[in-house]
Amino acid sequence: MKLDELLNRIPVSEIIGDKNQEISEMTFDSRQAVEQGLYVAIKGTVSDGHDFINSAIEKGAKVIVCENIPTDIKDEITYIKVKDAAKTLGHVASNFYGNPSSKLHLIGITGTNGKTSTTTLLFDIFKMLGFKCALISTVEYRIDEEVIPSTHTTPDVIRLNQILAKAVSKGCEYAFMEVSSHGIHQQRTEGLQFKIAGFTNITHDHLDYHKTFEEYLKTKKRFFDDLSSDAVAITNVDDKNGNIMLQNTKASKKTYALKTMSDFHGKITEVDFNGMLLNFNGKEFWTTLTGKFNAYNLLLAYAVAIECGFHEDDILPTISKLKRVKGRFETLKSDGGIFFVVDYAHTPDALENVLDSINEIRTKNERLITVFGCGGDRDKTKRPEMGKIATKKSTLAIITSDNPRSEDPAQIIKDIEAGVEPQFYSKYTSIPDRREAIKMAIKFAEPKDIIVVAGKGHETYQEINGVKHHFDDQETIIELARLMSK
Ligand SMILES: CC(=O)N[C@H]1[C@@H](OP(=O)(O)OP(=O)(O)OC[C@H]2O[C@@H](n3ccc(=O)[nH]c3=O)[C@H](O)[C@@H]2O)O[C@H](CO)[C@@H](O)[C@@H]1O[C@H](C)C(=O)N[C@@H](C)C(=O)N[C@H](CCC(=O)O)C(=O)O
Ligand SMILES: Nc1ncnc2c1ncn2[C@@H]1O[C@H](COP(=O)(O)OP(=O)(O)OP(=O)(O)O)[C@@H](O)[C@H]1O
Ligand SMILES: N[C@H](CCC[C@H](N)C(=O)O)C(=O)O
Ligand SMILES: [Mg+2]
Numbered sequence: 001m002k003l004d005e006l007l008n009r010i011p012v013s014e015i016i017g018d019k020n021q022e023i024s025e026m027t028f029d030s031r032q033a034v035e036q037g038l039y040v041a042i043k044g045t046v047s048d049g050h051d052f053i054n055s056a057i058e059k060g061a062k063v064i065v066c067e068n069i070p071t072d073i074k075d076e077i078t079y080i081k082v083k084d085a086a087k088t089l090g091h092v093a094s095n096f097y098g099n100p101s102s103k104l105h106l107i108g109i110t111g112t113n114g115k116t117s118t119t120t121l122l123f124d125i126f127k128m129l130g131f132k133c134a135l136i137s138t139v140e141y142r143i144d145e146e147v148i149p150s151t152h153t154t155p156d157v158i159r160l161n162q163i164l165a166k167a168v169s170k171g172c173e174y175a176f177m178e179v180s181s182h183g184i185h186q187q188r189t190e191g192l193q194f195k196i197a198g199f200t201n202i203t204h205d206h207l208d209y210h211k212t213f214e215e216y217l218k219t220k221k222r223f224f225d226d227l228s229s230d231a232v233a234i235t236n237v238d239d240k241n242g243n244i245m246l247q248n249t250k251a252s253k254k255t256y257a258l259k260t261m262s263d264f265h266g267k268i269t270e271v272d273f274n275g276m277l278l279n280f281n282g283k284e285f286w287t288t289l290t291g292k293f294n295a296y297n298l299l300l301a302y303a304v305a306i307e308c309g310f311h312e313d314d315i316l317p318t319i320s321k322l323k324r325v326k327g328r329f330e331t332l333k334s335d336g337g338i339f340f341v342v343d344y345a346h347t348p349d350a351l352e353n354v355l356d357s358i359n360e361i362r363t364k365n366e367r368l369i370t371v372f373g374c375g376g377d378r379d380k381t382k383r384p385e386m387g388k389i390a391t392k393k394s395t396l397a398i399i400t401s402d403n404p405r406s407e408d409p410a411q412i413i414k415d416i417e418a419g420v421e422p423q424f425y426s427k428y429t430s431i432p433d434r435r436e437a438i439k440m441a442i443k444f445a446e447p448k449d450i451i452v453v454a455g456k457g458h459e460t461y462q463e464i465n466g467v468k469h470h471f472d473d474q475e476t477i478i479e480l481a482r483l484m485s486k
Contacts, residue, residue, distance in 0.1 A: 017078030035060035090190025100164035111200025115178040134167035136177035154183025203349035227251040264303040291357035327457025334481035337447030344457025348385035355393035367395035372454040376407030384419025391424035400437035
């Protein structure tokens, strides 16, 4: 593609060199630069891409997009000065891949919890309705039947455009993607044309990155601020910050809620471990998904489908057929009659929701045992909060490891323990080895007791010191429950 075509409608401050270069590929990583390529220099959290301009040139890059033109300008290289290189990258990537987001219906879901669940439910609904779709999520990326391993919840904007372009070429009409706060902050969605944006909720997470809750909130809001006037913004008004998302958006505004007056209103009529009887805008239906948070996720998915132009008579029977999402409130029962819930709750709010959902369903004759930990090299402030919630809401909490990464597992556990209130000191024990912790829970449990194993959900590894060891909560439960019932 010709450079001037690539720069179509992109504001630039200065160009030095040939504007007619032919571009073979584009990248923001000098290590990936190729002959006749374009390199965008971005300031990151660790290093500054401007320091790697010459290494990109050594690897063959002929066009450099940067915020500061280097002093040692090289012949045959075109330098393009822009105000914001990360922002420019998004628009260049869209142009390079033929603006795929404008050729399908792109739906983005943001919020602290519920993004994977809601996007996956939407993918499944639209697939059942007969459409080819794409999914970009924490668990996996999908282009119709093709599954691509996921590296980020929201990948970088080049990858995003590559996936969307492939989806378009394969005939996908819808793409559902998670929009993480890191993704918004690092402008990974810049230049994408969203048809619908959905907000789930906002609670405590990622403060290691965003520093304050206000900054975190502002970042989420930016996603809605950047929508165009032909987009639709759908927010959860039961969340106290739900309306903030709509404050400055040009998109048409829609609301959903279980408790507050809203355009899409839901009610849980009945709930147990097998599912829920729900009522959406006056129409009742059964779902095998369970727990209040799943009612929210289904309601948002329903709202998106209606805003896409479908009729409730087509959507509700489809929702009724949905299966649970991998690692999200997945239930198992051992031969010995112990009940297990595997859930990806890794934030205080998610853990509280899962335990509340179970407490709402259980008769209180059974005991509730919670096995959980907190990730290393991640927001430390959530640790004591999760310790407090787990001990308060369970009969017994077993604190263990969940991807300690470069941190000392014993220290992470101490940080969690620090949040336990004195009256609950007798309600927990700590076992750093996750397998041993699950084993202890099974030993302690009697028939009908409920064991929640939280934090890892679909993950199949335990990351210790940069090494990912195979570990799967569900697999471990099945293996131990069988061994121990012998
Ligand atoms: C903290 C963070 O988000 N970092 C992301 C960021 O990297 P960075 O800012 O640290 O990059 P850097 O190392 O400072 O480099 C700056 C620039 O110089 C370039 N460079 C660097 C070295 C070199 O030799 N040559 C070169 O050109 C880099 O390519 C980059 O463009 O930009 C990279 C490219 O897009 C991301 O891969 C990387 O994600 C890291 C791996 C990561 O772990 N991110 C997690 C925290 C994340 O993004 N999570 C969210 C949310 C999770 C959720 O809640 O579900 C997600 O969306 O996945
Ligand atoms: N709507 C919701 N409200 C509150 N909690 C939820 C909601 N949906 C799911 N959860 C809880 O949060 C956990 C994570 O859900 P999910 O993976 O869908 O969220 P996510 O936003 O994709 O998270 P991540 O930021 O890690 O990608 C679930 O396992 C469940 O415990
Ligand atoms: N997207 C989240 C997932 C956390 C999952 C939990 N198992 C952990 O490793 O902390 C993060 O990377 O912070
Ligand atoms: Mg996710």
